[in-house]
Amino acid sequence: MATLVVPNPVPTLLEDAEKLRKAVQGWGTDEKALISVLGHRNADQRKLIRQAYEEHYKENLIKRLESELSGDFEKAVYRWILDPVDRDAVLAHVALKSFNVNFKVIIEIACVLNPDDLLAVKRAYQKRYNSSLEEDVASHTTGDIRKILVALVSTYRYDGKEVKSALASSEANTLHDAIEGKAFNHEEVIRILSTRSKAQLNATFNRYKDVHGAALTKKLLDDPADELTAALRTAVRCISNPIKYFEKVIRNALNKPGTDEDALTRVIVQHAEKDLKEIKEFYYKRNSVPLDKAIAKETSGDYEAFLLTLLGTDGY
Amino acid sequence: MATLVVPNPVPTLLEDAEKLRKAVQGWGTDEKALISVLGHRNADQRKLIRQAYEEHYKENLIKRLESELSGDFEKAVYRWILDPVDRDAVLAHVALKSFNVNFKVIIEIACVLNPDDLLAVKRAYQKRYNSSLEEDVASHTTGDIRKILVALVSTYRYDGKEVKSALASSEANTLHDAIEGKAFNHEEVIRILSTRSKAQLNATFNRYKDVHGAALTKKLLDDPADELTAALRTAVRCISNPIKYFEKVIRNALNKPGTDEDALTRVIVQHAEKDLKEIKEFYYKRNSVPLDKAIAKETSGDYEAFLLTLLGTDGY
Numbered sequence A, B: 001m002a003t004l005v006v007p008n009p010v011p012t013l014l015e016d017a018e019k020l021r022k023a024v025q026g027w028g029t030d031e032k033a034l035i036s037v038l039g040h041r042n043a044d045q046r047k048l049i050r051q052a053y054e055e056h057y058k059e060n061l062i063k064r065l066e067s068e069l070s071g072d073f074e075k076a077v078y079r080w081i082l083d084p085v086d087r088d089a090v091l092a093h094v095a096l097k098s099f100n101v102n103f104k105v106i107i108e109i110a111c112v113l114n115p116d117d118l119l120a121v122k123r124a125y126q127k128r129y130n131s132s133l134e135e136d137v138a139s140h141t142t143g144d145i146r147k148i149l150v151a152l153v154s155t156y157r158y159d160g161k162e163v164k165s166a167l168a169s170s171e172a173n174t175l176h177d178a179i180e181g182k183a184f185n186h187e188e189v190i191r192i193l194s195t196r197s198k199a200q201l202n203a204t205f206n207r208y209k210d211v212h213g214a215a216l217t218k219k220l221l222d223d224p225a226d227e228l229t230a231a232l233r234t235a236v237r238c239i240s241n242p243i244k245y246f247e248k249v250i251r252n253a254l255n256k257p258g259t260d261e262d263a264l265t266r267v268i269v270q271h272a273e274k275d276l277k278e279i280k281e282f283y284y285k286r287n288s289v290p291l292d293k294a295i296a297k298e299t300s301g302d303y304e305a306f307l308l309t310l311l312g313t314d315g316y
Helices: A013-024 A031-038 A043-057 A061-068 A071-081 A084-097 A103-112 A115-129 A133-139 A143-154 A165-180 A187-195 A198-212 A227-240 A242-255 A261-271 A276-287 A291-298 A301-310 B013-024 B031-038 B043-057 B061-068 B071-081 B084-097 B103-112 B115-129 B133-139 B143-154 B165-180 B187-195 B198-212 B227-240 B242-255 B261-271 B276-287 B291-298 B301-310
Strands: none
Touching: A013 A031, A013 A043, A013 A061, A031 A043, A031 A071, A031 A301, A043 A061, A043 A071, A061 A071, A071 A084, A071 A261, A071 A301, A084 A103, A084 A115, A084 A133, A084 A261, A103 A115, A103 A143, A103 A227, A103 A242, A115 A133, A133 A143, A133 B187, A143 A187, A143 A227, A143 B143, A143 B187, A165 A187, A165 A198, A187 A198, A187 A227, A187 B133, A187 B143, A198 A227, A227 A242, A242 A261, A242 A276, A242 A291, A261 A276, A261 A301, A276 A291, A291 A301, B013 B031, B013 B043, B013 B061, B031 B043, B031 B071, B031 B301, B043 B061, B043 B071, B061 B071, B071 B084, B071 B261, B071 B301, B084 B103, B084 B115, B084 B133, B084 B261, B103 B115, B103 B143, B103 B227, B103 B242, B115 B133, B133 B143, B143 B187, B143 B227, B165 B187, B165 B198, B187 B198, B187 B227, B198 B227, B227 B242, B242 B261, B242 B276, B242 B291, B261 B276, B261 B301, B276 B291, B291 B301
């Protein structure tokens, strides 16, 4: 469930556009007013506000905000204001263009979204960058990492619930053999993770645990320095339990000396309208500290206020 | 352009359904009547006729035809009567289930269709078989052939016209190096063929020809016994010139001792509503024999009449 709080009744588009206009006009910016509007509107509403703003004031709201804001707050607002598929396309592009490709972002998009949502992101990516996500992933990576990433972003999985249990057994064994043999680049592992449906994969992971006494991810822990193992592990975690996976991304981001704001922003903006409530609950269960308190401790100012607003806590 | 001839005005759906009903009822079947209706209706019309037939006579027309007809004629009618995306899904499934996987059929579907049409076939495949085309291709093939086939069916290419000419040059060289080194399973060749847009690939192929003095397909001829080389060659031909490619499929099918009816039927039914006119013209140019004459020579009876009808020649 979402954590985003939308007021009822919601102000008209013109009222919202006007409030934003006032917030960015003149000397200085009224960040509080920006947050009070944008932090309380869903994707459809934000889109209509952008359109209303542009029609009425003949300027692009996103560009105006970019020129008014800065730092982590600007990044968070920019990511938030976009349509979800555009946001994922942008996040993928940023991940590919960074000096060390952030392959986790690519795997999250490829493995957490359902097949049609992944396709929508791939279409948005093509529209924005005039190239396919597949080709850009392939040309920014090499070796084994490339094999797994290209396979994961390319595939259009079957999305049905039907599970073949004999197949789950045999492929649990295939995974086990490949992992015990330390052949992490084994074509079979990549084939299974990238082509099977999520329902089928979860049956295979369960079967693996039943037969081999430990979760597949535990077996993939052995060599944390190995990038491919880490990628496979990320894929398995994103497929089997995204809530648990994202809780850990947030936890690592907050615990990192200096805080990993990019990761923190990414998870909050991507999930505030989807399942951030579950992630928040899981965070509390795991850390015995409410997520809003933990975020308040590690962040400050408008950035803090904005994240807390998206988290359903009043930011100011 | 299509070769299919649809009468104007076209009879009503009920008139068509009635004529088909009369043709299949009683002792024997009136194949001529079947051809005169089905061989002169486009995909939308055939779909509506199937629906009208089922509503009116409470039986499935396709099943009824299967029980009435036999041999190559039955296969051709069955393939023809389906919606194009369903037909391609069925053809892919048949290709995968045959003892020796007919990888050419898979490559044709993956490389000739535009990205959204390929996607529609993958959706139809999932609906029909409760599994993805990706996973079925992967589990029915092994080794290098699997790598190229899975990559080709998975990808969702960029479909724009924009071409990067520096990239075409550098990737023409990459292809050349990979081929001269005889490393046909080189990851780079598969990456380039499976992720780049068709416009970009054609620029790369042209660049290859300019720099290396011969077409890429000529270079891939060297070892015809090698399945992977043959697959790569098929992919390049389907991407660069499908008309020329399909002319050769037809020519080979007709020249084979005993005739390859499956291949002949496949090309005729797949293209009668699309570009069979161009294939037919290219056939004449290449062989100095009209395609309908060549088909009439190698086939007979209702099967011959049906193919000729789809080819725009009166079948009887």
